[in-house]
Amino acid sequence: MREIKCLSATGQLGHGIIADAFHRGVARMPDVIGADMGSTDIGPYYLGAGQTESSRDMIDRDLELVLVAGRKLGVPVIIGSAGSSGARPHLEKTLEAVSRVAKERSLSFSMITIDADIDKEYVKRRLREGRVEPCGPLPGLTLEKVDRATRIVGQMGTEPFLAALEEKPDVIIAGRSCDASVFAAKPVADGFDHGLAMHAAKIIECASFAADPGGRDAMLATIRDDHFELESMNPNRRCTPVSVAAHSLYEQPNPFEVVEPGGKLELSQCSYDAIDERRVKVTGSKWVRAPKYTIKLEGVESIGFRCFSLGAIRCPIATTQMDDVLAGVEEITRTIVGDKYAHSDYRLKYRVYGRNGVMQDWEVNQGHQPNEVFVITDVVGKTQQIANGVCSVARYYLLHYFYKDILATAGNVAVPFVPCDIEAGEAFEFSIYHLIEEPDPLVLFPLRRHHVDNGAIRCLD
């Protein structure tokens, strides 16, 4: 029976590939090495700011592992959602890392990059045609929201990867991609069943997360004509029928079907059977084509600039009347900064940890009296200067507020370190998470061909 072996290097490239398991995977002679680099899970900031969530040095480290292994085996390396959010600045930062690694290791290879930035005028045109729907519990898209968006990307499906693979590049680096597309593309290109390929891809994109115990070590999927097989490349992690089945719950609203661009993965007829202690065989995954091809858009808009300050309160005389203390401090702060700023110029919030800072109104243990509380003075202002101004007053008066029955008159807050106020730059919110109808799955994701020769990347288009 034919088979294809797909190696997933890690859960998120740039956060540290576990080298032992990865090398064990490479020794199994996979036909393709894949790695996902991003997600919306990391929140709106990185897409808006054009920054990577992982650090430059760790991206270099992980890229070096996969690029060197790919060249050694002569198999394609496919990387999706480049640079965390997969827009042009993220792709460029990833290419800079490729260049550094290629230079360092004297690598030469062909490379295709795939952009995922979506033009605002295009979105507005589709919106006017009534071909944009929310993807989940959020309001419909408006022209104003599109205009306000800092940046919009689309999650590409398998098709742009298939188009790239036709040209047999050594490396593909794609912007924002559906996680599964990154790993499903090669088996689909080689004619394996779409449902099995997508399901295997959906599982290995998280590396060994679907094992017991779960982890980030490399995972190998071997896809054959009527089933696929999973094995963690860490011998201490076992794939069991339950651990693998459970993975279809992860980060998905519905465990029976997974909606992807152009269709959905039907999992209700799947069987998960143990091959041995550490390996599982999966059958019955079905790919059901959607009547209309849709692409998920992700966009963020700026909400201003953030400044915050950290501190902790131990005195029980203060912590037992926390709400009154904060209300008093906030009133003084608003009065003082009112001489410079309008109320609508900033948002101020004290995040109090130790009681309900994490779960807010979902907290079940509401009356809890903590030993100490941790307070983040969090300010988002129209400008960085406004945020800094409000934050400095709000945390100073938290330190020196004379609350009722005070004994510790020298200060209310244990400050762990200085500087007190930390500028966090521009802040963002998700504003677009919508499905757009697009009959041509390729048109939004242009391919660019490159030749990498040591450190030099030459674009051939």
Add this chain to the structure above:
Amino acid sequence: MPRLREITKVLRSKNAGPFTITFDLLFRTKEDLERVVEANILGAERVAGYLKCPQSDIEVYVYPPANAIKITVPRRHSSGSFDDSDVFGCQQHAWMLDIEVPQR
């Protein structure tokens, strides 16, 4: 009566996209899953009470291949927005831990 924390091997929350949060409970045995389903302690109505949201917002799935129940609800604040407190949505599960499971 045992509590949910005593009969599950996974009990977690996580984002399912930036506007939705999902809770997964993987029970140790098939019998435990059946017991929880039968007692309806995680039905939409009960969950709506804990999470203070309309019942119609709540999706509950029973998933036998993993001895699991999944509950999906809209986030109150989108991931990473000013009013959010949990960008990954991975620490919102504590309300379930001590729910008691009636014996059959």
